[in-house]
Amino acid sequence: MSTITTIGFDADDTLWQNEQFFRQTEKHFATLLAEHAGGHDIEARLLEAERRNLAHYGFGIKGFTLSMIETALELSGGKVPPNVIREILDVGREMLSHPVETLPHVRETLEELAGAYRLVLITKGDLFDQERKLAQSGLGELFDAVEIVSDKTAATYQRIFTCHGDGPGRSMMVGNSLKSDVVPAIQAGGWGVYVPHDLTWVLEHADEPTAAPRFRRLEHLGELSALIERLGREG
Amino acid sequence: MSTITTIGFDADDTLWQNEQFFRQTEKHFATLLAEHAGGHDIEARLLEAERRNLAHYGFGIKGFTLSMIETALELSGGKVPPNVIREILDVGREMLSHPVETLPHVRETLEELAGAYRLVLITKGDLFDQERKLAQSGLGELFDAVEIVSDKTAATYQRIFTCHGDGPGRSMMVGNSLKSDVVPAIQAGGWGVYVPHDLTWVLEHADEPTAAPRFRRLEHLGELSALIERLGREG
Numbered sequence: 001m002s003t004i005t006t007i008g009f010d011a012d013d014t015l016w017q018n019e020q021f022f023r024q025t026e027k028h029f030a031t032l033l034a035e036h037a038g039g040h041d042i043e044a045r046l047l048e049a050e051r052r053n054l055a056h057y058g059f060g061i062k063g064f065t066l067s068m069i070e071t072a073l074e075l076s077g078g079k080v081p082p083n084v085i086r087e088i089l090d091v092g093r094e095m096l097s098h099p100v101e102t103l104p105h106v107r108e109t110l111e112e113l114a115g116a117y118r119l120v121l122i123t124k125g126d127l128f129d130q131e132r133k134l135a136q137s138g139l140g141e142l143f144d145a146v147e148i149v150s151d152k153t154a155a156t157y158q159r160i161f162t163c164h165g166d167g168p169g170r171s172m173m174v175g176n177s178l179k180s181d182v183v184p185a186i187q188a189g190g191w192g193v194y195v196p197h198d199l200t201w202v203l204e205h206a207d208e209p210t211a212a213p214r215f216r217r218l219e220h221l222g223e224l225s226a227l228i229e230r231l232g233r234e235g
Numbered sequence: 236m237s238t239i240t241t242i243g244f245d246a247d248d249t250l251w252q253n254e255q256f257f258r259q260t261e262k263h264f265a266t267l268l269a270e271h272a273g274g275h276d277i278e279a280r281l282l283e284a285e286r287r288n289l290a291h292y293g294f295g296i297k298g299f300t301l302s303m304i305e306t307a308l309e310l311s312g313g314k315v316p317p318n319v320i321r322e323i324l325d326v327g328r329e330m331l332s333h334p335v336e337t338l339p340h341v342r343e344t345l346e347e348l349a350g351a352y353r354l355v356l357i358t359k360g361d362l363f364d365q366e367r368k369l370a371q372s373g374l375g376e377l378f379d380a381v382e383i384v385s386d387k388t389a390a391t392y393q394r395i396f397t398c399h400g401d402g403p404g405r406s407m408m409v410g411n412s413l414k415s416d417v418v419p420a421i422q423a424g425g426w427g428v429y430v431p432h433d434l435t436w437v438l439e440h441a442d443e444p445t446a447a448p449r450f451r452r453l454e455h456l457g458e459l460s461a462l463i464e465r466l467g468r469e470g
Contacts, residue, residue: 073324131385
């Protein structure tokens with residue numbers, strides 16, 4: 001029997017806006033360095049720094065800020081004016097205090113499902129920043145558990161759905177990242193529900209696992225309750 | 236009945252060296268800025284920045300690196316040479332990959348207690364960095380649970396000892412920070428065992444709660460098993 005009892009939700013760009021703040025900051029960053037390189041090159045070099053630093057910094061805004069500073073030094077051949085560094089620190093700190101903007105259908109959907117299912121928030125990034133956003137979102141009460149993790153692999157979902165639910169086989173993960181939310185949850189034996197967001201970081205891209213029987217794609221979170229009901233009838 | 240069933244351990248400077256890397260880096264930082272200020276002033280300004288940024292960055296090396304960069308800009312009146320910024324980035328990254336140096340008595344004590352008690356690692360700081368250190372320490376297998384938290388308050392211990400144990404009343408927290416490990420665990424109703432370390436960050440200082448019946452102080456972790464045995468006989 002495979003009735004779903006536990007639903008995991010990604011947070012950034014699934015429950016609330018996130019990537020848009022990175023994009024805005026990247027644009028701002030490009031204007032700061034405009035005299036040293038073209039916009040596209042700046043973007044590419046920053047992404048390269050982020051990718052390289054992932055093993056040191058993990059995910060999150062503080063690491064992103066450090067990568068911006070490093071890229072500014074590189075692109076300017078070590079001649080970046082200190083006031084640009086100052087401004088990068090400021091925009092990084094602004095990102096860390098941007099107001100939380102919940103996405104459409106989120107609250108209603110969580111309220112519908114809470115009680116009937118165990119809801120678990122599963123997110124990566126800075127522990128401190130994610131806790132702040134959860135508190136500000138006012139959604140914390142709707143979750144039975146919150147797991148802030150450094151990476152999302154099949155083993156991560158295996159552990160979390162075993163600890164907070166009845167194992168991955170009776171669990172579903174919902175999120176906007178095929179690479180971090182959907183594919184590894186399916187690999188662990190669970191359902192993986194892809195809810196695309198217009199903006200998704202290039203390092204989170206992966207192919208849709210269309211052949212997987214436990215893969216589903218929704219247009220928005222408002223369709224989730226109906227999907228779960230349908231799967232329950234079929235199950 | 237108040238038999239202890241669960242023991243929480245702090246990580247940094249309780250299980251392994253940590254503060255010494257910050258001190259070394261602070262010294263290095265002071266030499267980088269030697270032409271702009273005296274050593275003592277540099278130290279004071281850096282601490283001021285760290286304190287101010289705690290609400291934005293939380294604890295950990297990435298936030299510390301950003302605070303060093305900010306302090307360098309401040310102390311130099313915005314004239315810091317870019318190669319100094321470059322060097323600060325490098326020392327920050329070095330801190331994030333320093334080898335883990337387990338403190339004396341740690342492994343033997345954990346091995347003695349594992350099995351007989353539920354052992355929980357409770358640490359704050361960067362999620363990513365703490366996971367790295369735990370993996371490198373080789374101590375992970377000895378713990379029943381690992382909780383990396385953004386702050387350590389009485390509520391934190393209430394939650395963790397309820398989730399992973401039989402409540403704070405039957406739990407003990409062991410660590411080198413009176414402020415984060417010992418006092419809030421006692422406030423939650425548990426035992427608080429202080430194992431001082433030569434180096435403890437000034438923001439972690441607090442008075443010893445000598446009047447609290449559940450406060451104990453040990454010279455080193457090698458004395459822990461005997462203490463627990465003694466409390467068991469008295470209990």
